[in-house]
Amino acid sequence: MNRTLQKIYQEILRYEKDTVKICRAVDDEIETLVKKSADRLKLEETEELKNMLSGVALAAEQAGFEVGVRFVVNMLCSLKDS
Numbered sequence: 001m002n003r004t005l006q007k008i009y010q011e012i013l014r015y016e017k018d019t020v021k022i023c024r025a026v027d028d029e030i031e032t033l034v035k036k037s038a039d040r041l042k043l044e045e046t047e048e049l050k051n052m053l054s055g056v057a058l059a060a061e062q063a064g065f066e067v068g069v070r071f072v073v074n075m076l077c078s079l080k081d082s
Helices: 003-011 017-038 043-081
Strands: none
Touching (some): 017 043
């Protein structure tokens, strides 16, 4: 992610109510998914799976933010040019 966008995401957007709400929903979904496999996994494997899924979710959130910002900037530029 672009360093400036990363800073905006990590220091501002990450603590907004909507973002916190979405993160809680993602955490709940991760718990639901992990519970389905918990009886077949050792405790350490269950924790590792949670950590991996959380990492993927965070990367997806950040990538989505960057794509959204780029889209808005491109849209504003095209409106300016028309």
